[in-house]
Amino acid sequence: MPRKTYVTAIQEALAEEMRRDDRVFLIGEDVRIGVFPSTRGLHAEFGDKRVIDTPISELAVAGAGIGAAVTGLRPIVDLMFGTFLYLAFDQIANQAGAMRYMYGGQTKVPLVFMAQNGAGSSAGHHHSQAVHQFFMNMPQIKVILPSTPYDGKGLLKSAIRDDNPVIFLHSLSLGGKRGEVPSDEYLVPIGVADVKRSGSDVTICAVGPTVYAALDAAKQLATEGFEAEVIDLRSLSPWDKQSVLESVAKTGRFVAVDESFPACSAASEWAATVAEEAFHHLKAPVQRVSNADVPMPFSPVLEKAVIPSAADVVAAARKTLT
Amino acid sequence: MHHQDIALEVVLDIYTRVLRIRRFEEQVGRLFRQGQLPGFVHLYIGEEAVAAGVCAALTDDDTIISTHRGHGHVIAKGGDLKRMMAELFGKATGYCKGKGGSMHIADFDIGMLGAIGIVGGGMPISVGAGLSAWYRDSDRVSVCFFGDGAANEGSFHESLNLASTLALPVIFVCENNQYGEFTPAHKAMNITDIADRAVGYGMPGLVVDGTDAFEMYRAAKSAVERARSGGGPTLIEAKTHRRGSHAEGEEAFLGGQSYRSAEEMAAAQAKDPLLLLHSYVSENDILPAARLETLDAEITQSVSDAVEAARGSPAPEIASLFEDLWL
Numbered sequence: 001m002p003r004k005t006y007v008t009a010i011q012e013a014l015a016e017e018m019r020r021d022d023r024v025f026l027i028g029e030d031v032r033i034g035v036f037p038s039t040r041g042l043h044a045e046f047g048d049k050r051v052i053d054t055p056i057s058e059l060a061v062a063g064a065g066i067g068a069a070v071t072g073l074r075p076i077v078d079l080m081f082g083t084f085l086y087l088a089f090d091q092i093a094n095q096a097g098a099m100r101y102m103y104g105g106q107t108k109v110p111l112v113f114m115a116q117n118g119a120g121s122s123a124g125h126h127h128s129q130a131v132h133q134f135f136m137n138m139p140q141i142k143v144i145l146p147s148t149p150y151d152g153k154g155l156l157k158s159a160i161r162d163d164n165p166v167i168f169l170h171s172l173s174l175g176g177k178r179g180e181v182p183s184d185e186y187l188v189p190i191g192v193a194d195v196k197r198s199g200s201d202v203t204i205c206a207v208g209p210t211v212y213a214a215l216d217a218a219k220q221l222a223t224e225g226f227e228a229e230v231i232d233l234r235s236l237s238p239w240d241k242q243s244v245l246e247s248v249a250k251t252g253r254f255v256a257v258d259e260s261f262p263a264c265s266a267a268s269e270w271a272a273t274v275a276e277e278a279f280h281h282l283k284a285p286v287q288r289v290s291n292a293d294v295p296m297p298f299s300p301v302l303e304k305a306v307i308p309s310a311a312d313v314v315a316a317a318r319k320t321l322t
Numbered sequence: 323m324h325h326q327d328i329a330l331e332v333v334l335d336i337y338t339r340v341l342r343i344r345r346f347e348e349q350v351g352r353l354f355r356q357g358q359l360p361g362f363v364h365l366y367i368g369e370e371a372v373a374a375g376v377c378a379a380l381t382d383d384d385t386i387i388s389t390h391r392g393h394g395h396v397i398a399k400g401g402d403l404k405r406m407m408a409e410l411f412g413k414a415t416g417y418c419k420g421k422g423g424s425m426h427i428a429d430f431d432i433g434m435l436g437a438i439g440i441v442g443g444g445m446p447i448s449v450g451a452g453l454s455a456w457y458r459d460s461d462r463v464s465v466c467f468f469g470d471g472a473a474n475e476g477s478f479h480e481s482l483n484l485a486s487t488l489a490l491p492v493i494f495v496c497e498n499n500q501y502g503e504f505t506p507a508h509k510a511m512n513i514t515d516i517a518d519r520a521v522g523y524g525m526p527g528l529v530v531d532g533t534d535a536f537e538m539y540r541a542a543k544s545a546v547e548r549a550r551s552g553g554g555p556t557l558i559e560a561k562t563h564r565r566g567s568h569a570e571g572e573e574a575f576l577g578g579q580s581y582r583s584a585e586e587m588a589a590a591q592a593k594d595p596l597l598l599l600h601s602y603v604s605e606n607d608i609l610p611a612a613r614l615e616t617l618d619a620e621i622t623q624s625v626s627d628a629v630e631a632a633r634g635s636p637a638p639e640i641a642s643l644f645e646d647l648w649l
Contacts, residue, residue, distance in 0.1 A: 025457065049457055055487055060446040060480030067450015067464070070435060071385065073457060075450075090477070094440050095447065103428040103436055104418035105646030140647060163649035 001180040009149035009181050010038040013156035018046055024160055027052040028061060028078030039078060062088035066096050069111040082117040082131035082169060096165040097140040111165045118259045119296060119307050120173025128296040133260040135167050136237045142166040142190055143236040147211040149179040151234050154188025171209050193240035199227035202253035202317050205244055205270050207233045210257045210308050217313035226321055236266055245278050252283035253320035257308050262290040287316040323602050325536050332378060333608060336535045337599055339374035342621050343394040344596050346403060349625045354570040360412055363424045366394030368565030371595035372497050373398035375538025376465060379546050385433040385451045386465045387444035390425045392437030395467050399434045407628035413635040420638040442475030449481050452490035463491040463549040471502030473516045482523040491549035494557045499564035504581045517559035525555050532560025533595045563590040
């Protein structure tokens with residue numbers, strides 16, 4: 001199976017879906033040039049109407065995507081950085097997620113918002129925050145955050161074919177990461193987790209780049225005689241509660257690893273669910289590993305100290321094990 | 323006011339739309355005062371000429387986006403009074419099955435893409451509807467109704483610029499009813515005409531007497547022609563006046579304070595769009611008085627029928643809470 005980078009996998013997903021369905025188009029700032037190379041080269045193949053450069057107007061561009069979606073098109077709105085979604089909040093929170101319901105099922109909003117999520121490029125607070133947790137709190141918005149090239153391609157293709165608004169978050173820190181990507185067409189379903197490593201002593205649940213911290217932690221724990229099960233959720237909304245609860249039923253210990261700021265984070269939601277629904281299986285209190293509760297600093301040394309590390313995950317797992 | 327360039331059937335059509343909105347809104351006001359309607363209602367009384375004139379210049383395929391003060395737009399586009407009234411009562415037979423309410427009525431079958439409760443929130447969506455028409459090479463146009471208050475939102479500026487940059491078939495219709503909630507528009511902006519802002523986005527900006535339905539029709543027609551021929555967007559500022567409250571029962575928000583003078587209200591009354599239209603068609607013998615009376619009686623009856631139907635309709639089942647979710 002060919003090994004491709006995460007960015008190439010996303011690029012392939014966009015091109016394949018645009019070839020398959022002429023209602024699919026890409027809109028955003030500098031999508032022709034492709035600041036993040038995932039959109040690069042698409043303009044040459046698809047032309048002006050299907051790869052649309054816009055002014056820097058996140059609110060209007062997000063809303064234009066919604067307007068196009070409710071009138072029969074299938075837009076992919078590239079908002080570049082997750083933090084720029086804050087500028088489009090009204091359109092996402094008040095309109096995209098609600099329109100179908102608010103209008104009694106008269107319409108649908110088949111739309112993908114795309115942005116890079118989280119830290120890793122030392123770009124400071126305005127370009128390095130993870131934003132996925134905000135959108136988990138909004139009804140009827142799907143949120144996905146793949147960690148591998150395979151999942152990136154398969155999930156983005158599913159998102160584009162989905163009849164509902166989906167926020168597809170990718171991570172710059174994973175952009176150059178290589179992995180196996182089949183040449184034949186495939187889809188990864190939204191809302192289904194992937195068990196990356198089996199184990200019987202502790203369940204570690206992660207998403208996006210923190211999956212790698214979790215896997216590194218699992219290796220370390222193995223040297224100490226503990227077998228961790230690592231679950232990559234891949235989708236945050238809806239999320240695969242069943243897989244997590246089944247794993248906890250087996251291990252009796254739960255560590256939630258998530259690059260959000262701590263309060264009301266994705267990890268908080270998973271931990272609360274495990275505490276509510278798997279309490280009788282738990283042998284130790286659940287643990288959360290989240291960002292330090294500070295704005296994202298610039299210096300690489302400081303940035304690294306803010307986000308969950310393998311050592312943080314090991315320390316949290318040990319608390320459940322000893 | 324004159325109609326020399328407007329066909330007689332269009333005159334009657336515009337008159338009918340204005341009257342239908344007025345009678346519906348009067349009834350909604352009465353129902354609200356009687357405590358029969360939940361939530362807030364924002365009436366369109368005094369502004370009917372805008373929606374009626376603009377929508378008379380559209381085809382069924384053209385789309386509109388509306389605001390929290392949206393009943394008039396739905397009716398002008400051809401909305402069904404029964405489904406509207408049922409929605410205001412929060413009933414299962416309403417346009418949105420009771421999930422939207424007064425500020426969120428939509429009828430996608432007639433190109434009414436929805437009323438949006440956030441000031442300025444519909445503007446980007448209207449740009450998307452225009453983008454959709456452009457994308458498909460269709461001659462459909464997208465009309466965006468919004469108020470003077472929205473002209474101070476970021477979405478106004480972003481939307482006009484985006485529509486202009488891409489030369490999209492969008493017609494921005496600003497209903498300057500002189501008030502953003504209780505703040506006079508002239509205190510919220512340091513210009514007299516919102517239409518002046520069009521220059522900054524490279525599109526025509528027209529100031530129109532929004533109490534004159536014929537002037538609104540003419541302005542809309544020219545903007546529609548421009549949009550259909552690929553000329554891009556137009557900003558139309560309709561100078562109108564909110565005859566009634568910001569929201570019905572606004573006294574509760576005001577705590578005894580007033581924000582408009584009796585003189586101002588009297589001047590607005592003298593420029594009432596229905597009054598002007600009625601006087602014009604009567605005094606110039608354009609439409610016979612008997613026909614106008616019959617029309618009024620029919621419309622009044624259809625509004626009463628809508629109220630009766632809404633009262634007799636079932637409330638939504640609680641189970642419907644979990645319907646109309648993800649496909």
